[in-house]
Amino acid sequence: MFVYRSLLFVPGARSDRFGKAVAAGADAVIIDLEDAVLPADKSQARTDTLAWLGAWRGRHLGLRINSPRTAFGCADLAALAASPAAARADFLMVPKTETAVDLEIVAEAFGRQMPLIAIIESGRALFNAAEIAKQASGGVLFGGVDYSASLGADVSDWDAMLTARGTIAAACAAAGAPAYDVPYLDTKDADGLAAMTRKAKAMGFSGRACIHPDQVHAVNTAYSPTEAELEDARAILAAMGAAGGGVALHKGKMIDRPVILAAERVIASARPV
Numbered sequence: 001m002f003v004y005r006s007l008l009f010v011p012g013a014r015s016d017r018f019g020k021a022v023a024a025g026a027d028a029v030i031i032d033l034e035d036a037v038l039p040a041d042k043s044q045a046r047t048d049t050l051a052w053l054g055a056w057r058g059r060h061l062g063l064r065i066n067s068p069r070t071a072f073g074c075a076d077l078a079a080l081a082a083s084p085a086a087a088r089a090d091f092l093m094v095p096k097t098e099t100a101v102d103l104e105i106v107a108e109a110f111g112r113q114m115p116l117i118a119i120i121e122s123g124r125a126l127f128n129a130a131e132i133a134k135q136a137s138g139g140v141l142f143g144g145v146d147y148s149a150s151l152g153a154d155v156s157d158w159d160a161m162l163t164a165r166g167t168i169a170a171a172c173a174a175a176g177a178p179a180y181d182v183p184y185l186d187t188k189d190a191d192g193l194a195a196m197t198r199k200a201k202a203m204g205f206s207g208r209a210c211i212h213p214d215q216v217h218a219v220n221t222a223y224s225p226t227e228a229e230l231e232d233a234r235a236i237l238a239a240m241g242a243a244g245g246g247v248a249l250h251k252g253k254m255i256d257r258p259v260i261l262a263a264e265r266v267i268a269s270a271r272p273v
Helices: 015-022 039-054 071-082 084-088 100-110 123-127 129-135 144-151 159-175 190-203 213-222 227-242 257-268
Strands: 006-011 028-032 061-064 091-094 116-120 139-142 179-181 207-210
Touching: 006 015, 006 213, 015 028, 015 039, 039 071, 039 084, 071 084, 071 100, 091 100, 100 116, 100 129, 116 129, 123 129, 123 144, 123 159, 129 139, 129 159, 139 159, 144 159, 159 179, 159 190, 179 190, 190 213, 207 213, 227 257
Parallel strands: 006 028, 006 207, 028 061, 061 091, 091 116, 116 139, 139 179, 179 207
Antiparallel strands: none
């Protein structure tokens, strides 16, 4: 399973922007057939997206379909199942996932093996987070905007969203799936984006979605280890190796299994910003 630091959304109705999005430096690009496309434009957006995918030869591109609980979602799945071009996508993102059954329906209707990223966007979905995370082979995205609206809460208030983030992070950890944070809505607030991304990372989130190319670098930076962190992780693993399985110390502290796992995660997460 590839774990992404940044996932950049691009509207499915703007095929002229697909190439620009791919070149923005995000770990993955998601062509959005759901929220970013007006109902009257969904059929054309689907057609244009599949045509563009037919010529696509890159990696790490996903599609956000409409909810399988809607007619638009059913039309998406029927079109994707019938199109060879759909196989060029690396994953499908499933919005409004309420239960694990939603993901089963998408997987069976699509007719091919494809990683699925579920979006948890409601109280009901959060209640079912553990089961959803088990079924979400590509991970879980916190759909904080819709979730906060359903509660009458403020998505920009960290404390108001703390329970939801903690529940999703724990469910994904138990399932061995990555958790991705909600996009930061203020595209002009680079400092706020960086600060909230660091908080989400500290909670156990593996990456976050972006709604503007200018957000990508800050998110990639926040989810990439510094040189000092990499050196420390390498030193921990070296000390453990030198101990030959015995007791090892690093900077005066005993190295135990959680410390080793944390060091391995740091090294595995290193990639160009």
